[in-house]
Amino acid sequence: MPDLEAQIAYLRERMSAAARRADAEMQERRMRRPPPQGLSLAVPGREVGTPAGVHYESVSVMEGSRRHGNFEISRLAALPPDLLAGITEGEAPAAPPETWVFLDTETTGLAGGSGTCAFLIGLGRVTADGFEIRQFFMRDFCEEASQLHAVREALAEAQVLVTYNGKSFDIPLLETRYRMSRARPPFGSIPHLDLLFGARRIWRLRLDSCRLTELETQILGHERDDDIPGELIPKAYFDFVRTGRAGKMGPVFLHNALDIVSLACLTAVVASVFRDGGRAELRHAAEFVAMGRWLRQAGRLGEARELFREAVRRNLREDLLFRTLWDLAAIERKLHAPDAAVSIYADLASCPNAHRRDAMIELAKHYEHRERNLPMALAFTEEARALADDADLRRRRERLLARAGQNGAPRLEF
DNA sequence: GAACCACACGATAAGATTTT
């Protein structure tokens, strides 16, 4: 294959030609770009240069005395260093809040793959006297390399990275952006907490949706005015790049900043709930149920029982109440409190609800095997059959009748 | 010893949800 070297040389030449063409295109773009009009008026900030070019950065600070909804910003700096230690992916060391970085991006779309890029990357940081947001913006696609470079530098000291759905959206997207500009993604070694899943565990049953903006209003009590909806953001950016008019970028930066502040405040809330198993932080009955289910699933049955009982004590909406009583009974049994379970089954069997029939069956088992009271077992079996008969129940009835007959007990007919 | 019952545990699959 004498041509191999020639082929390699040919490919090399083609590749570098392509790279030259891409660079030239970038250069030309830079020249052709309409000068951004009023960007620094719409978004206070400045042009920043890096070894990879230039981009635009904006820094804003929230004083510790400010509130975000009902959340005091100064609480952030007071959070314990080990707050996130147990709940990140990739063992986070105990690290003070000042070393956590909250990340959120605004992108040119929702589609994954390589066609989407993050034109705005916002990083939030807890400071001694408040909360600081740094936003890295590409005024045009030719500024991406510089923007990514600056973000890498800003992440250098981060001990924990916090996002909302970042595990499946922001981080993979940024990773491909770094690779596209022939750079290594800076996330590899940073322990990552995706708050979405913890938030869902807590509020799934209380709220219809666990989107970040929903938690912001429902949990933090913050109302946004003039917020730009997420789905309009890609178009706003394309318009800016095409026309250079910065009018719509102000709301986009604000949207990004608010997402980051909310993310930070919610991190404090979610992590605190998990820290004490939910007892001190929770208020709503549905939250107790959700946390109880999680504790049960994690094998912490004693705590799960405690939260289920608390949920039932509070005003639990009906669709959750009966299901929770049913689950609570199962836990009582596992924790060797069969009497508590039976009393719950009796309640469930005495009023119309989704578990009424199953509760009757549990009572039938109880009376057959524990109390050895065959007439009672038979009675509950028949009650259950009256609600809905099936082969299992008929077999149960036959067995009970046979045993009752064999024992010489008075034969019962139904 | 055979048949049955109740229960615990683990694997697995399906479905739902979030991000711009």
Place this chain on the structure above:
DNA sequence: AAAATCTTATCGTGTGGTTC
């Protein structure tokens, strides 16, 4: 529209105990 979880339900399978 793409990808990554998390929940929940649903199966087997093994165990221990009881009844005939």
